[in-house]
Amino acid sequence: MTDAAKAPRARPMSPHLQVWRWHITMATSIAHRATGVALYVGALIAAAWALALASGPDAYASFQGLLGSPLGLLVMFGLTVSFFFHLANGIRHLVWDTGHGLDIKSANASGVFVFAFTAVATVVTWVIALLMGAL
Structure with missing residues (x-):
């Protein structure tokens, strides 16, 4: 007969995030995907803005009030971060x-x-918006 065991054999475990050591290229890869999703949400917000604009002054004022609320400003700040990160990492x-730039030292x-460009560009954009009275 066969020598096959009745119980399933122990199989090797796949590596998980707890096993891997986090590094900058891993973080940028994950963040790039997350910011891409956030930019899709931003596209939906832009479409809603266009619909509010086309719906008349009352709808547009309501939408602007929503975007000007603390939650709306937080979402817009997050979209600004997402835009600049996705732009810089896309160029990378x-x-x-x-x-070019594929060796470990250059990639890091x-x-x-x-990350530095994202922080600086986001802060500069929001400071300019604040100084111009857009907020």
Whole structure:
């Protein structure tokens, strides 16, 4: 007969996030996907803005009131962060597509640059908006 065991054999476990050591390129990859999803939400907000604009002054004023609320401003700030992160990391990927910056030191440095650019560009944008009276 066969020598097959009746119980299933122990199988190796797949690595999980608890096993992997977090590094900057891993964080940028995950954040890039998350900001892409956030930008889809931003596109829906832009479509709602256009519908409110087309619906007349009352609908537009209500929509502007919603965006001007603390929650609306928080969402808009998050969309600003998402936009600048996705932009910078997309450019980073374009550079990688040319075959440059793929070594570990360059990839880590460009990851730090992406996060730094995101922070600076977001703060500068919101300071300009505040100084121009848009908030």
